[in-house]
Amino acid sequence: MMEGHKLRYLQLLLKRKKENIETYISAVGELEQEARKCYAEPNSLSAPMFIEMLVLDGCFIIELIRKFDRRDPTCKNDPIFKMGWIMNSLQRDVVLFENQIPFVVLLRIFELIEGPNRHDRLIRRLILFCRNLYPGGKIENGTERKVEEIKHVLDLVHGNWIPSVKEVCVNVDEGSRMRQWQFVHSATELTNANVAFEKKICKDFFKVEFEDGVMLMPPLTIEDRTECFFRNLIAYEQYFPNTTQPNFVTDYVTLMDSLINASGDVEILSECEIIDNWLGDNEVVANMFNQLTLSITGPGEHFLYTKVFGRVNSHYKKPWNRAWAALRRDYFNSPWAYFSFFAAL
Structure with a gap:
């Protein structure tokens, strides 16, 4: 046509x-x-x-x-x-x-x-x-x-x-070069380990931080052309030489694929206003990120979120964080529960 x-x-x-x-x-x-x-x-x-x-x-x-x-x-x-x-x-x-x-x-x-x-x-x-x-x-x-x-x-x-090399502070350490870092758990599992998600408006879309049990992420709008847009940028990054600069789009999609395993994970990120889902169906968004990383070369030596992954996994492994999250989920899941607790106290 x-x-x-x-x-x-x-x-x-x-x-x-x-x-x-x-x-x-x-x-x-x-x-x-x-x-x-x-x-x-x-x-x-x-x-x-x-x-x-x-x-x-x-x-x-x-x-x-x-x-x-x-x-x-x-x-x-x-x-x-x-x-x-x-x-x-x-x-x-x-x-x-x-x-x-x-x-x-x-x-x-x-x-x-x-x-x-x-x-x-x-x-x-x-x-x-x-x-x-x-x-x-x-x-x-x-x-x-x-x-x-x-x-x-x-x-x-x-x-x-992508941010310019002068502006970006690459979150890479020697451990990433030995592939000693591990993927983070899904948003649902992290929520059960007392991890909170918050939207952060910043100039750098790829800037993700983890501070005091809170993962700060820029908002992401997902519509009909988003998957195509990501796929073509990832395909282009596959031809990049192995330099000190990370593959920003590939690394970001890898991060989202780790956080999202099912529709429940999309729902958590949507409630925190990190994901603005124009597709309407959370399952479609989950499948999109799960499919985007298939048949591509994984994160290289200079993975953008090495330190973030390390901090999140360190937080997740502490038993107290999961115990506190379970306490809040099972016994303090409504304002009335707090009133009852203080009344009893």
């Missing part, structure tokens, strides 16, 4: 700019060999077909984010903007791992349309277009990266979400 929209956008672009298609084919053709090297597998398309694909997709993306940003009068009669489900689908498709085209191609086409030295405008528009996909707090730091370092749109979305 989208092929027709791509051709329509290309025709509108050429008409608006009063140019012919050869200008764009020639400009992108200069990048053909560089673009082919960006793909993991050899591309069997001939040179004309490969260039045509890059021009068609590149012009469509740039025109789409331009219209989305400006909301010009032509959008009123544009089928893409008239139906919300199409826009939601396009926002998801733009970050699909298999849909990426080299960012250098987008830059070249953008320069032809908007003029040179306006790379910040392209980055800002792409981030604005994909903003609704982020399931939680995000850092608007995309413009801080050198444009030459951006590989594609998915890389831009990933880099805009």
